[in-house]
Amino acid sequence: AQSVSQHNHHVILSEAASLELGCNYSYGGTVNLFWYVQYPGQHLQLLLKYFSGDPLVKGIKGFEAEFIKSKFSFNLRKPSVQWSDTAEYFCAVNGSGGYQKVTFGTGTKLQVIP
């Protein structure tokens, strides 16, 4: 069975600090990987995704993530966070092929202090 672990449950940063959120997955085949963001009171929106190719993926709002297959990791990074990045971030995985359900991690709440 596929699973996703997010080790940081709550992260507090000052504006302009760098961000790295950890994500490790477990799956016995080729995977698709996602990071979603949920702003307060809103639904989930896709930040970025990895299907194949370059393991360094760039998403919206200056976010990027690196797929390291040997470590089963897909960490999210941003060089300089802003107050508007305050949100909850979810890592997710599914098997490639399109018929696979998406499994989410428990989420990381990011609070950016002005």
Add this chain to the structure above:
Amino acid sequence: DAEITQSPRHKIIETGRQVTLACHQTWNHNNMFWYRQDLGHGLRLIHYSYGVHDTNKGEVSDGYSVSRSNTEDLPLTLESAASSQTSVYFCAGGSRANTEAFFGQGTRLTVV
């Protein structure tokens, strides 16, 4: 992007009552999913469907049912609501070719 519409946005019901949460999508996505979001648990999959007349149980399916009579809709029914089912429910849709999931706005359900 696909439009996923959920209704109602908020609902309060009494324990033991039946309630159906609607999910409607406008992009003919084959795949549709229902998740519940709870503090400390993230999103957990309740039921999912890969096409008309196809339904599958997710990791927390007890007490819930779905039906898929057409491509656009996947209603979620709580046959006899329990307080443990107080949660925020999200419907999502996606195509076979593109496995990214698009989410609805969510339904906040309170069982009293």
